[in-house]
Amino acid sequence: MTTRSGRVTSDLSISVDGYSAGLNQAEERPFGDDAGDGWGDRLHSWMFETPEQRQAELDRLTAYGAFIMGRNMFGPVRGAWDRQWKGWWGDNPPYHTPVFVLTHHPRDPQPMDGGTTFHFVTDGIESALRQAREAAGDRDVSIHGGATTINQYLAAGLIDELRLHIVPFTLGAGTRLFDGVPSLNLEQVESRAANSVTHVTYRVLPRTPEQ
Numbered sequence: 001m002t003t004r005s006g007r008v009t010s011d012l013s014i015s016v017d018g019y020s021a022g023l024n025q026a027e028e029r030p031f032g033d034d035a036g037d038g039w040g041d042r043l044h045s046w047m048f049e050t051p052e053q054r055q056a057e058l059d060r061l062t063a064y065g066a067f068i069m070g071r072n073m074f075g076p077v078r079g080a081w082d083r084q085w086k087g088w089w090g091d092n093p094p095y096h097t098p099v100f101v102l103t104h105h106p107r108d109p110q111p112m113d114g115g116t117t118f119h120f121v122t123d124g125i126e127s128a129l130r131q132a133r134e135a136a137g138d139r140d141v142s143i144h145g146g147a148t149t150i151n152q153y154l155a156a157g158l159i160d161e162l163r164l165h166i167v168p169f170t171l172g173a174g175t176r177l178f179d180g181v182p183s184l185n186l187e188q189v190e191s192r193a194a195n196s197v198t199h200v201t202y203r204v205l206p207r208t209p210e211q
Contacts, residue, residue, distance in 0.1 A: 006136055008129065009161040010143040010150050011061055013043045013197075015171045020147040022174040027076040030088060035169055043167055046197035057165065057199055065136025067099045068128050070149035074101045074118065081107050087118065098135040100128045102149060125152050147177045154181045154204070162186070162202045182207070 014020050015035075020043070022033035029038025036042040047058065071077075075085040087093055092113040100119050107120040121128040132141045143153045153159050164177075178184075185205035192199045 006065060006133065006138050007140045007160040008133075008143060008153070008158060009064075009140050009163060010145075010153070010159055011057075011163045011165070012145060012147065012150060012177060013040070013046070013165040013167060014147075014177055015043065015167055015169055017170040017172065018176045018178060019171040019174040020145065020177060022171050025072070025076075025175075030076070032174060033171075034174070035171060042169060046165060046167065046194065049196060057163075060163065061142075062096075063140065064095075064097060064142040065139025066097050066132035067095050067142045067144045068125075068132050068149070068153075069099060069101055069144045070146055071101055071103045073144065073146045073149070074103075080105050086110055086112065092116075098132070099144075100132050100135075102128055125149075125156060125158070129153070129158055147175045147179070150177065151179055151181050154178070154184065157204075157207065159204050161189075162204060164200050164202070166198045166200060167196065168198075 012020055021031045021040070022035070025032035031038055031040040031043065034040055034043060074087055077083060077085045087110075093099075093116040096115040098117050098119060100121050102125065103120050103122060105120075106122055109120070110118040112118070119131065121131065129141065143150050143159055150159070185207065186202040187205055188200065189203050190199070190201040
């Protein structure tokens with residue numbers, strides 16, 4: 001990977017067997033059969049419990065200059081935009097920076113309270129990354145999810161660092177990190193165990209000619 005002013009990273013909560021969501025995702029249960037309430041309560045409980053143990057990771061989540069997400073993470077609408085869905089997060093989403101949503105269907109940018117604007121990108125992952133890097137300047141860009149979108153960027157060699165939050169339960173099926181991704185060389189640069197999660201950071205190294 002070439003040297004860049006800001007890193008391209010990904011933060012993702014996963015089960016021990018690598019799933020970021022279960023089967024049967026729907027508007028009523030956006031995380032599907034996730035061994036919880038369908039809204040990711042078990043996968044993301046570490047964000048809301050034991051604040052003294054999670055602050056460093058949450059500070060990182062707020063330090064990004066731009067985010068990229070797949071359309072499935074933005075919302076349940078499929079095909080042409082037949083309603084003005086504005087995301088799962090209400091009028092003031094937690095991003096407070098530009099967010100670039102991958103889609104096949106054009107839509108005008110959607111400004112929200114708090115500095116978040118959703119931009120809808122129809123010409124692929126590299127275009128979305130280029131726009132996000134321009135918006136972020138010297139700050140990092142987050143390939144925010146879901147796992148299918150992260151896998152596309154990993155397969156294309158466009159992620160510098162993976163920050164995984166591994167929660168101690170298994171799902172067995174669903175949307176899984178690394179599915180369809182060629183073999184990777186990862187360097188572990190940080191790990192930290194808390195009561196209900198293990199935080200691990202990997203640097204993604206260049207592939208060898210054999211890979």
